Structures are given as structure tokens and as C-alpha cells.
Amino acid sequence: MEEEIRHWIQQINDETILPSDIVAFNFGLFESEEGYCIYLTGSKFYDESDDDWACDIDFEPNRKYLMLASGSIQNMNWKQILYKVKNIIFNFITANAYKLPLFVGKIVTIGFDDGDLVRIQ
Structure with missing residues (x-):
């Protein structure tokens, strides 16, 4: 699972031209049937006290x-x-910031939809 996630994040980073007004990623x-x-997703807005900011989707990678x-x-x-995926993402984007400019200086969160x-970060 770790390699899958790392590869997916790297692909998004490599293929994306991010609009300059995106300040946060979620x-x-x-869980689906599969x-x-x-x-x-990315947003132009972030509110530390209200998780609904993540519903304002301003960016979706291919x-x-x-x-x-x-x-x-x-x-x-x-x-x-959640704990495992959070740690995989944190470790990858922290250790590889030089290879992942997409996330530099951005807020990054994770969570289940409900x-x-x-x-x-």
C-alpha cells in the first residue's frame, strides 16, 4: 500500500500545474463495495476551525x-x-519536499468523508 500511495502522489505532482490560489489539500x-x-482535492480556502472548507473543491487532479x-x-x-495512510503521506511529503513542490507551503489534511x-502539514 505504501508504494501505491507514494507512486500516486508523485504522479499527481509530476503531471499537475497547480493554480496559484490553491492554499490547502485534502x-x-x-469505503466502497470494492x-x-x-x-x-484542493481549495482556495482553509479554515482550521471548520472542516467544511474541504467541501469547497477548487482543484481536482486528473x-x-x-x-x-x-x-x-x-x-x-x-x-x-486512517492512521497508516496519514503516516505514509506525512513521511513521503516531508522527506521528499524537494521532489514534491505541489505541497510546499500548503496546508494538507486527511480524513474520512463522514x-x-x-x-x-
């Missing part, structure tokens, strides 16, 4: 969605998946 998570899915197909998550609950957002 990695959303949801399993868990992660997606990325590769918006990634199905988390790894068998290792089948036995995990949603909290474990839950609270957690700030990564």
Missing part, C-alpha cells in the same frame, strides 16, 4: 482517486487505515 478517504479509496487494493488493509478498521479532518 486527502479524503471512503474496498477503501483515497482521493485528493488522477484524483486511488483504490487501496493492498490485502494488508482487509483486517484493519477505519481508524487503523469524519473529522486531521492536519498532516
